[in-house]
Amino acid sequence: MLSLSSESPLWAAYGSAEDAPPPIIGNPMLPLVSVVTPSYNQGRYLRATIESVLSQGYPNLEYLVIDGGSADESLDVLRDYADEPRLRWLSEPDRGQSDAINKGWARCRGHILAWLNSDDTYLPGAIVGQVQALLADPVAGAVYADAQYTDAFGRALTRLHGRPYSPLALLRLEIPAQPTVFLRRELVAKVGPLNLARRYSMDTDYWARAARIAPFCRTRALVATYRLHSESKTVGQFAGFYREWLAVAESYFADSDLPADLRAARGPVIADIYAAMANLEARGGRAADALRYLAYALASGGPRPRMLKLPLSLAERRIPLGLAAHASALWGRLRR
Secondary structure (H helix, E strand, O other): OOOHHHHOHHHHHHOOOOOOOOOOOOOOOOOOEEEEEEEOOOHHHHHHHHHHHHOOOOOOEEEEEEEOOOOOOHHHHHHOOOOOOOEEEEEOOOOOHHHHHHHHHHHOOOOEEEEOOOOOEEOOOHHHHHHHHHHHOOOOOEEEEEEEEEOOOOOEEEEEOOOOOOHHHHHOOOOOOHHHOEEEHHHHHHHOOOOOOOOOOHHHHHHHHHHOOOOEEEEEEEEEEEEOOOOOHHHHOHHHHHHHHHHHHHHHHOOOOOOHHHHOOHHHHHHHHHHHHHHHHHHOOOHHHHHHHHHHHHHHHOOOHHHHHHHHHHHHOOOOOOHHHHHHHHHHHHHO
């Protein structure tokens, strides 16, 4: 199979795929799946991620780990897989996570592509189930499902339910859990590489761009874990997410080709994003910032259901009963 750069001019900057052994094809009746793991100094979690991919039992698997030049035990972990024909790896400085994913996808030969971060894992049967879902829905460009939040030690926290699909839901941050998403190669060729300017919300940005081309299909399976720990961007760098969430949404609505009915939803969507920001600030005990974002939300789109979580998040600082988390889990179950 040709490289993405040969198939699409959008991928030209990433050049041709390097010479590599033919992929392992155990069942020619099924598509080849290529998974990329971007990693940088995540050696403590990397082995669990790799094992979760290689143990899937899917017969046609190509796996690439793109390391950003780690200084921890990552390279020792990778060298342990020297005799694993399904796994290739590269370690060199890069321009961040999005660049690493792009490097990996540019080298992939698979008909179905995915990326799995180096602190997340696939659950048994993840690849088989998601491939079956794509094969059953020829219109869908991608498939997504439920994920399990875990702590730094892999202990289960709350379940992240996949929400019903719509382009606006993506912008409201009711986004497919990144490690559950598998995309058709032709969709990735049309969308192009991940945006290197997105350091935090590259998945939101990519799903929004992809949704302009093809719909996503939701399955109700639990297929991946999403690890929350002090060093993860999801936990420790909310300010960056704030800026990018808004930038992704504003870029989407600024498109002159956007249908009028979608453009009319700008106010409520921006309000939902500000409301999510308010809830996160409240959870962190920053009441003044939470109220400021709430005011922005009200000014942008009026009252939104997401705002109902704010008093629970504020109360949680004084009475830690987990009410906000329980409300989020209940809402997720109701919306699915």
